[in-house]
Structure formats: structure tokens, C-alpha cells
Amino acid sequence: MSAGDxxxxxxxxxxxxxxxxxxxxxxxxxxxxxxVALPAIGHDLHTSMRxxxxxxxxxxxxxxxxxxxxxxxxxxxxxxxxxxxxxxAFTAASVLCAVAPSAGLLIAARAVQGVGGALLVPGSxxxxxxxFHPDDRGKAIGTWSGLAGVASAIGPFVGGxxxxxxxWRLVFLLNVPIAAVAAAITRRHVPETKAPIEGxxxxxxxxxxxxxxxxxxxxxxxxxxxALVVGIVASAVFVARESTTSHPMLPxxxxxxxxxxxxNATTLAxxxxxxGALFLVVLRLQVSLGYSPLAAGASLVPFTGLMLxxxxxxxxxxxxxxxxxxxxxxxxxxxxxxxxxxxIAVGSHYVTTVLPAVVxxxxxxxxxxxxxxxxVLGSVTDDLVGVxxxxxxxxxxxxxxxxxxxxxxxAGIGTSGSIGSSIxxxxxxxxxxxxxxxxxxxxxxxxxxxxxxxxSTPSHPAPSVACNDPALxxxxxxxxxx
Numbered sequence: 152m153s154a155g156d157x158x159x160x161x162x163x164x165x166x167x168x169x170x171x172x173x174x175x176x177x178x179x180x181x182x183x184x185x186x187v188a189l190p191a192i193g194h195d196l197h198t199s200m201r202x203x204x205x206x207x208x209x210x211x212x213x214x215x216x217x218x219x220x221x222x223x224x225x226x227x228x229x230x231x232x233x234x235x236x237x238x239x240a241f242t243a244a245s246v247l248c249a250v251a252p253s254a255g256l257l258i259a260a261r262a263v264q265g266v267g268g269a270l271l272v273p274g275s276x277x278x279x280x281x282x283f284h285p286d287d288r289g290k291a292i293g294t295w296s297g298l299a300g301v302a303s304a305i306g307p308f309v310g311g312x313x314x315x316x317x318x319w320r321l322v323f324l325l326n327v328p329i330a331a332v333a334a335a336i337t338r339r340h341v342p343e344t345k346a347p348i349e350g351x352x353x354x355x356x357x358x359x360x361x362x363x364x365x366x367x368x369x370x371x372x373x374x375x376x377x378a379l380v381v382g383i384v385a386s387a388v389f390v391a392r393e394s395t396t397s398h399p400m401l402p403x404x405x406x407x408x409x410x411x412x413x414x415n416a417t418t419l420a421x422x423x424x425x426x427g428a429l430f431l432v433v434l435r436l437q438v439s440l441g442y443s444p445l446a447a448g449a450s451l452v453p454f455t456g457l458m459l460x461x462x463x464x465x466x467x468x469x470x471x472x473x474x475x476x477x478x479x480x481x482x483x484x485x486x487x488x489x490x491x492x493x494x495i496a497v498g499s500h501y502v503t504t505v506l507p508a509v510v511x512x513x514x515x516x517x518x519x520x521x522x523x524x525x526x527v528l529g530s531v532t533d534d535l536v537g538v539x540x541x542x543x544x545x546x547x548x549x550x551x552x553x554x555x556x557x558x559x560x561x562a563g564i565g566t567s568g569s570i571g572s573s574i575x576x577x578x579x580x581x582x583x584x585x586x587x588x589x590x591x592x593x594x595x596x597x598x599x600x601x602x603x604x605x606x607s608t609p610s611h612p613a614p615s616v617a618c619n620d621p622a623l624x625x626x627x628x629x630x631x632x633x
Contacts (some may be wrong), residue, residue, distance in 0.1 A: 156421025157342075159287035159294075166340035167282055173333035173589035174238055175275035175295075176302040177326045181245075184310025185210075186429055187448040188319040191435040193570050195319065196252040200573040203373055204555050207430060208368050209258045213265030216361040218545045219400045219538075222273035222354070226346035230347030234336050234341075238439055239268025240591065242330040249323040273541065278539045281344035285502050307448025314444035321409070350398035357400055359389035364552065371556035402538055410538060411530035414478070414523060418543055420592030421519060421548045423490060424585035426511070427558040431581055432492055436505070436573050437583045439497050450505055459514030461523050469522030475600040478526060481519030482593035486586040489514030493582035515589070526600050558584060 157164050225233035240440045244267055247260035276295065313321040351510040366382030369375055406412050406483070428452075436450060441467045445449040469477045491508035499505065524543070531539045558564075561584055562577035 156284055157282045157287070158284050159290045163340060164283065164287070164291065166336055168291060168298070168325050170333050170336040171234075171275040171278055171343050172295055172298045172456070173329055174271055174337070175235060176298060177238075177241060177245075177329050177333070178271050179299055179302050179322075180309075180329075181264070181268075181308045181326060183306030184432045186324075187307055187310050188314055188322050188439075189430075189434060189563045191314050191319040191444060192254075192257070196251075196254045196257065200559065200570055202254040202258070203434075203570070204372050204559065206254070206345065208372070208552050209261040210265040210268070211548055211555070212364045212368055213262050213361065214268045215265075215548040215552055216364050216582075217266060217269035217357055218548065219528045220357040220580050220601065221271075222277065222541055223270035223307035223352060223400065224270065225274045225277050225354070229343045229345050230274055230281060231337055231341050232464045233270050235280060235337055236272035237274055239267070241271060241480030243267075244266045244325055245323040246332075247325040249320040251540040260320065272544070278341060278344070278482060281346075282342055291437070306307045306457045308445065309452060310596065311443065311445030311448035319444075352360040353392075353396060353398055353400035353500070356389060356392045356396065359385050359392055360400070363389055364549070368552060368556045371553070371560060401542065405531055405542065406540060408530045408597050410526060410601055413595050414463065414474075414530060415543060416528075416545045416599070417478055417482065417543045417596045418523060420588045420595065421485065421516075421523075422547040422550035423554040423558075424540045424588040424592075425516065425554075427490055427554030428492060428582060428585050429557050429606040431558070431574065431578060432495070434570065435495055435552050435578055438570050438574050439578075440495070440499060446447065449506060451509060453506065453509050454513040454516070457510065458517050458520070461517035465518050466521035466525070469525055472524040474526035474529070475596060477518050478600055479593045480597035481515050481517075482589040483515070483520070484518060485512060485515030486593075487591060488515055489582050489586035493579040493586070495578075523596075526596075529601075587610075611621055 152585060157167060189206065192198070193200075193203050198206075207423055221233070221237070225601065241264055241389060244263035248257055248264065251257035251260055269416050276292070279291050279295060282325075309325070310322050313325065348508075363385035364383050366378045370379035370382055390403070393401050393403050433447050433451070436447040437444065442450065463480075464475060488508050488511035491504075491511055493510070495504055524540075527539050527543045558581050559577070560582035564573050564577040564581060
């Protein structure tokens with residue numbers, strides 16, 4: 152069966168979905184369980200809040216900077232080949248994370264994980280978009296989304312249990328058998344596909360973006376003026392490169408659309424709040440309230456459940472009334488959840504304090520995510536949908552990177568002392584700042600997003616899935632063809 156002709160429900164379709172779910176699943180699983188493992192990592196490797204920030208951000212730097220390049224590599228050299236390469240890099244880096252004897256080596260291995268993730272994240276859905284028959288792509292994407300949501304939901308349970316029972320190191324080793332099965336299925340059952348692309352890869356653009364992100368993160372975490380200057384200069388070089396090269400990694404022309412710019416500004420604000428909140432809340436629960444890793448992970452499961460249940464309905468509502476209202480109201484509800492999270496203190500009870508925050512937070516994000524995706528897709532022409540979704544995915548990851556790097560400093564959370572004293576110092580302030588970010592995101596959406604969105608709204612069960620790249624190309628372009 153050739154690429155583009157695979158029908159949903161056939162044996163080949165099931166194998167392709169299994170391979171892409173398992174492959175992308177290691178990245179999603181890693182994203183949900185690493186936060187749960189942070190206190191254990193800090194205790195075992197004797198690292199401060201600064202070390203934990205770098206443990207998260209090292210991965211996000213390379214992932215954010217290389218996502219668009221990773222998608223281009225797959226289109227150019229073969230999506231199956233690139234996907235398998237991403238699996239190999241991610242698995243090797245996971246093993247290095249598991250055996251890292253120091254925080255420095257763990258951080259370096261996490262950066263390599265980000266490189267592998269940049270090949271996996273766009274590659275998984277690019278394979279589905281390229282191999283399935285146009286009439287069946289929506290079903291395939293929906294199945295992938297649901298199963299990926301399940302991976303996100305079980306991650307905290309599995310990770311917390313492994314940390315409690317054995318060690319945080321098993322969290323990383325868990326990736327090895329999953330990736331091995333994914334690679335074996337991909338080699339045997341997934342057809343190779345490429346896209347006719349002319350011109351060279353934008354390697355200089357990718358290098359400039361990586362240097363800019365790394366330097367700015369270093370400046371925020373370490374409060375280093377020289378790194379700040381390097382980051383600003385590298386950012387200027389990146390913009391200059393993308394505006395002059397004939398084959399840019401990021402075509403700057405897409406930002407001429409006020410809706411595209413507004414939707415991505417909302418993404419930046421809301422996902423910064425999301426990334427910062429999840430980083431700090433999990434630490435708060437374990438360090439200040441004495442939750443075990445399993446209990447901390449389980450405490451946030453209602454959030455994922457609400458995303459799974461409510462996102463399809465939010466997508467349908469957004470399709471009927473347009474993205475503007477959900478993208479305005481959703482971040483406001485999310486902000487209320489952040490303010491409830493800010494109330495978590497020593498002695499707080501789960502049912503009366505933590506659970507209400509998780510529920511309100513989940514409802515707000517469920518209202519926001521799918522309409523936001525549709526607004527991005529509806530703001531560009533068909534030939535730029537892939538670029539638009541890739542940019543939105545990168546912005547979401549960049550938001551998490553900046554939040555983890557900057558939010559503690561803004562809130563007065565120390566990065567060099569013990570984790571306990573650091574998190575107590577400015578936790579509530581940090582969550583209030585996150586709430587302010589959500590309000591700003593809603594205000595931007597109200598001002599810049601149109602009443603209606605041209606693209607049909609795909610439903611996404613979890614924010615980790617929400618901005619994922621090439622699948623949205625299929626959903627958006629097929630909706631416009633109908």
C-alpha cells in the first residue's frame with residue numbers, strides 16, 4: 152500500500168498509529184513525569200532550584216529551537232528515517248539521563264533529549280498526514296490524539312510509582328523499551344514519504360535560534376548580563392537571517408496577519424503560565440506539603456481528565472461561534488485557577504484547596520486550547536498552514552522555557568539555596584504573576600482574534616498535544632476543501 156492511500160481500520164493503519172503513538176508518547180510521557188521527579192533529582196544530585204530549572208529548560212531550549220528544522224528534515228530526507236533518528240537520539244539521551252552522576256551531566260543529556268524530541272514531535276503527525284487517505288486522516292489524527300492523551304494521563308502515575316518504589320532514574324529508562332518497540336514497528340510497517348523541497352536547509356537560522364534561546368535562558372536563570380547581550384544579538388541575527396534568506400526556517404511574512412500574531416501572543420502568555428505553574432505546583436506539593444511523587448502526580452490527573460472530556464465540546468463550540476470568545480473567556484478561567492493554586496500552603500488539604508484549583512485550571516485550559524489552534528490555522532492560507540502550526544508549537548514550547556527561567560526570579564524565588572526555602576519565598580507571588588499572564592492572553596485574543604475562524608477546530612485532549620505540528624495541516628486544509 153502506497154503512502155497517501157492507507158485506509159483507517161486496516162492492519163497497516165493500526166501499525167502506523169501504534170508506531171506514532173509510541174514514538175511521540177515517549178516525549179509526552181517524559182514531559183509529564185520529569186516535573187514529578189524534580190524533588191527527588193534535587194535531593195539525590197544535591198542541586199538547587201537553579202539546577203532544577205536547567206533540568207527542565209535544557210530540554211526545552213533545543214526542542215523549541217529545532218522543531219521547525221526537524222519538520223523540514225523529515226520532509227526533505229524522509230519522515231520515517233527522521234522519526235527513527237529521533238527515536239535513537241531520544242533513547243540514547245534517556246539512558247545518559249538515567250546514569251548521570253551529576254546535575255551537569257543530567258542537564259547536558261536533557262539537551263540531547265530535546266534534539267531527539269525535535270525530530271519526534273513533528274515527525275509523528277507528519278507520518279499520519281502523509282500516509283493516510285485524505286478521507287481518513289481526521290479519524291487517524293483523532294485516534295492519535297486520544298491515545299497520546301492517555302499517555303499524558305498515566306505518566307504521573309507510572310513516574311510517581313517508579314520514583315517511590317525504586318528511583319527517579321527509572322523514569323528515563325522507561326523510554327528505552329517504548330522507543331525500541333516504536334522503532335521496530337516503524338521499520339517494518341511504516342512507508343517512507345518525502346516532500347518535494349528545493350533549496351538548502353536553514354542551518355544558520357537554526358543555530359542562531361538555539362544560541363539565542365540558550366543565552367537568554369542562561370541570563371534569566373543565572374542573572375548574567377553578558378549572556379543577555381549574547382541572546383539579544385543572536386536574536387537579531389536570527390531575524391536578519393530569516394528576513395533575507397530565500398528558504399527561511401521561519402517565514403516572517405506570516406506575522407503580517409494580526410490574527411496569527413494575536414493567537415501566538417495568546418499562546419505565549421497562556422503556555423508560559425501553564426509551564427510555570429506546573430513546574431512550581433508540583434514542587435510545592437512535594438517539598439512544602441510532603442506529598443510523595445505518586446501523590447503529587449495523581450493530584451493533577453483531574454486536569455488531564457477534564458482536557459480529555461471537555462476539549463471536543465470546546466472545539467465544537469469554537470467552530471460554531473468562532474475562536475474569539477473561547478480564547479477570551481478560557482484564559483480568564485485559567486487565571487482563576489492560578490489564583491486558587493496560589494493559596495496552597497503548608498497544611499492545605501487536597502479536597503478543599505488543591506482539587507478546586509486543578510478543576511478550575513482544567514476547565515479554563517479546555518476552553519482555550521482547541522479554539523486557539525483553529526484561530527492559528529484560520530489566519531493563514533493553505534500553503535502556510537504547516538508553517539503556522541509549526542510556529543505555534545514552537546511558541547508553546549518557548550513559553551514554557553521562558554516561564555521556568557524567568558518566573559522564579561520575578562517572584563523573588565531564590566535559585567541558589569535549598570529547594571524548600573526557595574519555593575516558600577515567592578510561590579504565591581509566582582502564581583499570581585501566572586494569573587496575570589493568562590488575563591493578558593485573554594485580552595490579546597479579544598483585541599486581535601476575529602469572531603470566526605476559517606479552520607475547522609480539531610479537538611485535542613491535552614495541552615502537550617494541542618499545538619502539535621503537521622496534523623493540523625491536514626485538519627485545516629481538509630476543512631477548507633469541504
